[in-house]
Amino acid sequence: MSGLNGLYIHIPFCRQRCDFCSFYLELYRDQAATAFLSALQIEIGIYAQREEMQGRPFQSVYFGGGTPTVLGAPRLIGMLENVRTAFELSGRCEVTVEAHPGTVSKQDLRALAEAGVTRISFGAESMQDHELALIGRPGAACETVTAVLHAREAGFADINLDLMYGLPDQSLDSWRQSLERCVEMSPTHLSCYALTIESGTRLAHNISTHSRPALDEELQVAMDEAAQEILSRAGYERYEISNYAMAGHECRHNLLYWTQGEYLGLGPSAQSLWNGARFGNVANLSAYQTALAGRRLPLSDRAVLSEEERLRDAVIFGLRLIRGIPAQHLHNHGMNYGHEITIEELRRDQLIEQDESTMRLTVKGRRYADHVAEKLF
Ligand code: SF4
Numbered sequence: 001m002s003g004l005n006g007l008y009i010h011i012p013f014c015r016q017r018c019d020f021c022s023f024y025l026e027l028y029r030d031q032a033a034t035a036f037l038s039a040l041q042i043e044i045g046i047y048a049q050r051e052e053m054q055g056r057p058f059q060s061v062y063f064g065g066g067t068p069t070v071l072g073a074p075r076l077i078g079m080l081e082n083v084r085t086a087f088e089l090s091g092r093c094e095v096t097v098e099a100h101p102g103t104v105s106k107q108d109l110r111a112l113a114e115a116g117v118t119r120i121s122f123g124a125e126s127m128q129d130h131e132l133a134l135i136g137r138p139g140a141a142c143e144t145v146t147a148v149l150h151a152r153e154a155g156f157a158d159i160n161l162d163l164m165y166g167l168p169d170q171s172l173d174s175w176r177q178s179l180e181r182c183v184e185m186s187p188t189h190l191s192c193y194a195l196t197i198e199s200g201t202r203l204a205h206n207i208s209t210h211s212r213p214a215l216d217e218e219l220q221v222a223m224d225e226a227a228q229e230i231l232s233r234a235g236y237e238r239y240e241i242s243n244y245a246m247a248g249h250e251c252r253h254n255l256l257y258w259t260q261g262e263y264l265g266l267g268p269s270a271q272s273l274w275n276g277a278r279f280g281n282v283a284n285l286s287a288y289q290t291a292l293a294g295r296r297l298p299l300s301d302r303a304v305l306s307e308e309e310r311l312r313d314a315v316i317f318g319l320r321l322i323r324g325i326p327a328q329h330l331h332n333h334g335m336n337y338g339h340e341i342t343i344e345e346l347r348r349d350q351l352i353e354q355d356e357s358t359m360r361l362t363v364k365g366r367r368y369a370d371h372v373a374e375k376l377f
Pocket residue numbers: 013014016017018021022023025065066067100123137
């Protein structure tokens with residue numbers, strides 16, 4: 001465990017659902033949002049009274065979703081105040097809010113910054129309007145440019161842009177243009193995710209009925225290489241498979257997932273790793289509210305992690321970091337003969353490399369990170 005503690009709050013609302021999205025969310029309604037906030041307040045109160053929370057300040061608080069900013073700045077600020085009253089936050093706590101660029105005004109951003117939000121993460125997805133339309137993501141690319149400008153004026157020192165590549169009909173050239181346009185905005189952090197097709201989404205349906213082309217994996221590999229090339233040239237360091245940052249601007253909250261920190265997740269469908277147990281909340285707003293109205297935690301599952309599971313998590317998540325994991329990690333966690341043979345095979349296939357102190361994925365291995373994880377455990 002890294003000793004880092006994070007708090008994640010899932011805001012389960014968006015104005016509409018993008019075609020590729022499989023997150024748990026509801027379409028935004030004012031009344032539903034008010035009821036959700038009351039239930040969340042009870043959930044915060046239940047945890048705040050627990051002895052286990054004492055002496056464990058959070059180093060990061062992350063409002064994710066969904067689209068947290070559909071709630072409006074005053075309600076987000078109110079929520080942050082409730083969190084501060086209930087829990088201990090460390091002195092330099094990173095506080096992130098995810099935002100759809102079209103849902104925040106200059107005044108909202110200023111109010112969030114003044115209230116102590118330190119990091120804003122915009123879901124840009126693409127800087128090409130026709131690509132946004134093809135994935136059913138509302139809004140236009142120029143909204144991202146305006147939002148970044150306003151965030152900087154509001155005083156945000158940490159600004160992230162989320163981008164996706166491998167979109168339907170996206171060419172390598174248009175991806176390169178999206179990256180270049182993002183670089184021009186000088187965000188401090190960029191997350192570049194390869195599009196995956198999740199079953200049950202509108203995009204999966206559109207591909208199965210041939211109204212959208214299927215994924216081209218070779219093109220995705222070329223796009224990943226283009227991101228590495230363009231972003232490194234612009235001074236960003238790739239520190240995780242999908243994440244790039246200017247020095248000193250890595251996302252502390254995400255780092256705790258990859259370095260075995262612990263996190264408490266609140267809100268419907270939020271996941272936690274807390275006190276050595278992994279548990280999740282129900283992915284249903286009404287069941288979430290009913291449980292909390294009865295002063296019960298809205299859990300759907302809970303399991304205490306075994307040593308084997310801890311090892312698995314430490315290796316699988318740790319290997320996502322470009323710096324890799326200490327080679328001793330596996331030994332310290334009780335690596336067995338089976339692991340040693342698998343590691344040798346993965347080295348032979350040039351998927352991982354290891355020196356005396358460190359084990360990491362190779363460039364080729366990063367493309368097959370899931371396969372490596374599957375082989376190891
Ligand atoms: S804005 Fe984000 S969370 Fe909401 S539907 Fe689109 S991808 Fe999903």
